[in-house]
Amino acid sequence: MAGVVNLNKVRKAAARADKKRRANKNAAKYGLSKAEKSLAKLRADKAVSRLDGKRRED
Template sequence: MADIVNLNQARKAKAKADDKARATENRVRFGRSKAEKSLEAARAEKLRRDLDGAKRED
């Protein structure tokens, strides 16, 4: 005998699985590690300090 399947629940479960797979792909494609983010922030801060240090006084 076949199992009774609630089609509404099955549809929602499939959509949830698809969304989870898409999120995983996006994390791999667009995500950056914490080390990369902090390195970029440190470089931007150093660039800002160097630029401020090169300014002439009026």
């Protein structure tokens, strides 16, 4: 005979595995590499700096 299995634990483990699999799939689909993130941040900072430079002082 097999040992006693807690079905709640099995169900939750399966749900965690499914969630992890979907997260990995989405990270590959929508995620940005570190270089892309740093480039986007650099461009955003440059745009803010450019905008601040054109601000009028009254």
